[in-house]
Amino acid sequence: MSRSLNIAVIPGDGIGREVVAQGLKVLSTVLPQDVKLETKEYDLGAQRWHRTGETLPDAELEALKGHDAILLGAIGDPSVPSGVLERGLLLKLRFAFDHYVNLRPSKLFPNTSTPLAGQPEIDFVVVREGTEGPYTGNGGSLRTGTPAEVATEVSLNTAYGVERVVRDAYERANARPRKKLTLVHKNNVLVYAGHLWKNIFDAVGQEYPEVTTDYLHVDAATIFFVTQPERFDVIVTDNLFGDILTDLAAAVSGGIGLAASGNINPTGAFPSMFEPVHGSAPDIAGTGKADPTATVLSVALLLRHLGFEPEAVRIEEAVSADLAERDGSFRTTDEIGDALSVRVAS
Amino acid sequence: MSRSLNIAVIPGDGIGREVVAQGLKVLSTVLPQDVKLETKEYDLGAQRWHRTGETLPDAELEALKGHDAILLGAIGDPSVPSGVLERGLLLKLRFAFDHYVNLRPSKLFPNTSTPLAGQPEIDFVVVREGTEGPYTGNGGSLRTGTPAEVATEVSLNTAYGVERVVRDAYERANARPRKKLTLVHKNNVLVYAGHLWKNIFDAVGQEYPEVTTDYLHVDAATIFFVTQPERFDVIVTDNLFGDILTDLAAAVSGGIGLAASGNINPTGAFPSMFEPVHGSAPDIAGTGKADPTATVLSVALLLRHLGFEPEAVRIEEAVSADLAERDGSFRTTDEIGDALSVRVAS
Numbered sequence: 050m051s052r053s054l055n056i057a058v059i060p061g062d063g064i065g066r067e068v069v070a071q072g073l074k075v076l077s078t079v080l081p082q083d084v085k086l087e088t089k090e091y092d093l094g095a096q097r098w099h100r101t102g103e104t105l106p107d108a109e110l111e112a113l114k115g116h117d118a119i120l121l122g123a124i125g126d127p128s129v130p131s132g133v134l135e136r137g138l139l140l141k142l143r144f145a146f147d148h149y150v151n152l153r154p155s156k157l158f159p160n161t162s163t164p165l166a167g168q169p170e171i172d173f174v175v176v177r178e179g180t181e182g183p184y185t186g187n188g189g190s191l192r193t194g195t196p197a198e199v200a201t202e203v204s205l206n207t208a209y210g211v212e213r214v215v216r217d218a219y220e221r222a223n224a225r226p227r228k229k230l231t232l233v234h235k236n237n238v239l240v241y242a243g244h245l246w247k248n249i250f251d252a253v254g255q256e257y258p259e260v261t262t263d264y265l266h267v268d269a270a271t272i273f274f275v276t277q278p279e280r281f282d283v284i285v286t287d288n289l290f291g292d293i294l295t296d297l298a299a300a301v302s303g304g305i306g307l308a309a310s311g312n313i314n315p316t317g318a319f320p321s322m323f324e325p326v327h328g329s330a331p332d333i334a335g336t337g338k339a340d341p342t343a344t345v346l347s348v349a350l351l352l353r354h355l356g357f358e359p360e361a362v363r364i365e366e367a368v369s370a371d372l373a374e375r376d377g378s379f380r381t382t383d384e385i386g387d388a389l390s391v392r393v394a395s
Numbered sequence: 396m397s398r399s400l401n402i403a404v405i406p407g408d409g410i411g412r413e414v415v416a417q418g419l420k421v422l423s424t425v426l427p428q429d430v431k432l433e434t435k436e437y438d439l440g441a442q443r444w445h446r447t448g449e450t451l452p453d454a455e456l457e458a459l460k461g462h463d464a465i466l467l468g469a470i471g472d473p474s475v476p477s478g479v480l481e482r483g484l485l486l487k488l489r490f491a492f493d494h495y496v497n498l499r500p501s502k503l504f505p506n507t508s509t510p511l512a513g514q515p516e517i518d519f520v521v522v523r524e525g526t527e528g529p530y531t532g533n534g535g536s537l538r539t540g541t542p543a544e545v546a547t548e549v550s551l552n553t554a555y556g557v558e559r560v561v562r563d564a565y566e567r568a569n570a571r572p573r574k575k576l577t578l579v580h581k582n583n584v585l586v587y588a589g590h591l592w593k594n595i596f597d598a599v600g601q602e603y604p605e606v607t608t609d610y611l612h613v614d615a616a617t618i619f620f621v622t623q624p625e626r627f628d629v630i631v632t633d634n635l636f637g638d639i640l641t642d643l644a645a646a647v648s649g650g651i652g653l654a655a656s657g658n659i660n661p662t663g664a665f666p667s668m669f670e671p672v673h674g675s676a677p678d679i680a681g682t683g684k685a686d687p688t689a690t691v692l693s694v695a696l697l698l699r700h701l702g703f704e705p706e707a708v709r710i711e712e713a714v715s716a717d718l719a720e721r722d723g724s725f726r727t728t729d730e731i732g733d734a735l736s737v738r739v740a741s
């Protein structure tokens with residue numbers, strides 16, 4: 050019996066294509082012989098928008114549903130008005146495919162530089178809610194462009210949406226050795242959403258007696274990210290706070306070049322999507338300077354999500370070993386991808 | 396002719412009273428002989444709420460209006476439900492007195508510890524909007540406590556409110572040697588509020604041709620706070636982003652024990668309020684461990700606001716000199732206050 054893996058690939062903009070190529074290289078190397086890898090590329094992003102005015106046509110959204118998972122490089126270009134591709138493509142995918150778990154692990158690998166003094170222990174994962182909060186596009190503007198303009202943004206939060214992501218976070222915390230879960234919100238100011246989150250967090254916690262819990266306001270959480278990152282194990286938080294915290298987390302744990310993410314639909318109703326946290330970095334596109342490691346680590350998350358746990362671990366170990374031997378000399382995107390490929394093959 | 400300074404003092408909770416005492420000590424020492432200092436204490440905070448159920452009665456709000464400025468220690472205690480004192484006292488004051496400029500300078504003084512490697516140059520000021528955004532208390536909850544609950548938080552933004560704080564930030568940037576202003580928002584997702592901010596930022600910028608401008612998404616800004624804090628001069632941002640960024644800024648520039656803030660009404664229609672960024676820290680209240688420096692620096696901001704520029708500078712120089720001579724040995728709250736008093740006197 051032969052198995053197959055059917056991956057949709059969205060290279061996107063800027064360095065997206067370069068890093069995705071390395072991700073696929075490692076993916077095809079690490080897969081067991083009996084697994085047939087099929088990939089289909091989708092031409093979405095800035096160029097497509099310039100050419101056709103389309104961000105994500107219905108037919109392509111429909112076609113994407115047929116894949117086991119999606120690998121995305123990066124979306125965005127300064128030539129496109131801010132918000133067009135984010136709302137019309139990236140967020141549209143997250144919402145259409147109900148990616149309610151936005152998973153962002155942070156690990157400071159050995160021999161990896163951090164802006165923090167004293168090389169702290171960092172090994173936590175942020176479970177960012179992916180389908181609610183201030184990201185729903187609910188808002189508007191009245192008397193736009195006049196001195197009397199009023200603009201609103203509405204954060205929408207439901208018990209349904211919060212409960213499922215909080216439960217996912219408890220499961221993840223329960224499966225880790227330290228079994229610690231921190232809720233981050235701002236419930237002293239955003240009292241309605243904050244109390245919803247806190248009440249559900251406490252209620253679901255009853256079902257996980259072995260998980261130690263903690264609550265932090267988002268402002269205080271940023272302090273601990275730089276002064277005591279070792280205090281975190283699993284963090285669960287809202288869509289916007291998760292966006293902010295995971296960039297900071299990436300910065301302190303080796304930089305945005307290493308930060309992987311998964312936009313996950315745990316029910317399997319829709320394909321999950323894996324992407325590096327970094328953007329399209331048009332300033333270095335084509336120079337070979339992009340570090341594909343974040344994409345390769347995103348491939349590990351993809352494999353884990355699809356049940357290829359040993360292969361995911363092989364990739365993570367390869368990255369760890371590769372980083373441990375980096376001596377600061379320049380390697381191209383391709384060279385890093387090759388080095389990782391060689392490691393996962395052996 | 397004799398002048399007088401009539402300050403309302405809200406010691407508040409936890410370490411609030413201890414640090415405020417040092418702030419007043421330094422204030423009375425630094426003031427010119429001919430200025431008569433009058434202070435009136437307001438009993439507001441957790442104890443008052445426990446005793447009477449009141450957070451900020453109308454009569455006291457009215458009385459506070461008669462002062463030249465307000466010095467606040469810290470508000471909050473775990474015994475009070477989250478949000479009660481924040482919304483009912485702290486934010487009520489900021490909103491009632493139209494404190495639309497929440498001013499938060501960050502400076503890494505010499506010989507001061509930072510969690511960042513390599514002792515970077517940090518000297519920037521965040522102008523945080525203080526009366527709009529997600530802080531207006533606009534939101535609600537439906538079917539509260541049931542599995543069908545929906546909770547909203549509405550971010551309100553007006554051209555009126557954004558324009559005045561952006562203008563204030565340009566003025567501050569224009570008055571500084573580097574003349575650089577960075578807008579921080581998330582206009583690729585929060586498109587309505589984000590475009591309002593960006594359009595006004597660009598329009599007002601026309602009037603300040605000497606100010607160099609820059610835009611960053613809030614997530615990217617947190618990265619630069621830890622990797623390149625020296626790139627910032629003046630930052631202008633929304634109420635919630637400002638809350639998050641200024642805690643992070645405090646963390647990287649010597650810790651929350653040094654971070655001062657002013658809730659300023661630049662028109663003078665209402666008294667401005669000065670407070671350390673830190674909270675009430677009930678765990679160390681009464682132990683003498685609280686560092687009063689943030690409060691003393693807030694007094695400097697108060698003096699500057701009221702036109703006592705030389706006195707403000709004297710305090711800042713005293714703090715700088717005091718920090719430069721710290722050798723890590725423990726000094727009590729009172730001892731630090733005394734040391735700063737002695738320095739500003741000479």
Ligand SMILES: CC(C)[C@H](C(=O)O)[C@@H](O)C(=O)O
Pocket residue numbers: 135139140292326583584614
């Ligand atoms: C590009 C943007 C829409 C996106 C987000 O805000 O979620 C990005 O910052 C991320 O974190 O994946």
Ligand SMILES: CC(C)[C@H](C(=O)O)[C@@H](O)C(=O)O
Pocket residue numbers: 237238268481485486638672
């Ligand atoms: C206590 C809280 C309401 C307050 C805020 O969110 O503004 C605090 O965090 C601050 O930054 O002054």
